Amino acid sequence: MIDHAHDLESVRDATERLLSAVAELDNASVTQSSRLPGWSRGHVLAHLARNADALVNVLEGRPMYVDAAVRDADIERDAPRPLDAQLADLRDSAARFQETGSAPADWSRTVELRNGVTDSAARVPFRRWAEVELHHVDLGIGYELEDPPEEFVVREIDFLTERFAGHPGVPPAHLTDGTRAWRTGREADSPEVTVTGSRADLLGWLAGRRDGSSLTVDGGPLPVLPPL
Secondary structure, eight states: OOOHHHHHHHHHHHHHHHHHHHTTOOHHHHHSBOSSTTOBHHHHHHHHHHHHHHHHHHHTTSOSSSOHHHHHHHHHHHTTOOHHHHHHHHHHHHHHHHHHHHSOOOTTSEEEOGGGOEEEGGGHHHHHHHHHHHHHHHTOSSOOTTSSOHHHHHHHHHHHHHHHTTOTTSOOEEEEOSSOEEEESSOOSSOSEEEEOOHHHHHHHHTTSSOSTTSEEESSSOOOOOOO
16 A cells, blocks of 8 residues: 555655755756756756646646646756756745645546556655655765665665566566565566666666666676666
């Protein structure tokens, strides 16, 4: 059972960590490159703010974004803003998301995200939590995949292995950190490869944030994952 109220609190905590870290930057730092190709830190911050508003749309039954072009244009428009404007937008958009998430609602209902993807409304807070944690790492300001709460790391590995499960282009794989195990890839009676590593490294590979070079692979090469 997904506890959306618990996840909303986790989003709040993750957002406070992000805001505190970003507040230590300066205007020049915001314009510097993030770890995401082609995006400055300002792009990442703008995306996080607009994503909060987009998930408000989802919870209130509107399209997540008008269309992909408008989404991209909004990020490009907001990316060059100075630090104080970025921080204010992050705070305000996060507050709007929390307010919407705290309103009485049927959390068992199905909602629509981007590209026709649907999910339970109760999963939306966790999706926002993932946005905040992973993009905090993407800023490249000292927050790494070893730093988020263990609960988040395990649940995001759960989410991503489920996402790639049954994918015809991904060989059946057994993933383990030595204590927990996951299965992913196309259907098979037994896995073709076993991938072993720390939870942070497994998450980094699954989420496209690390190349997997620190992982140990038995039974074949490291599977190539489709983009998220």
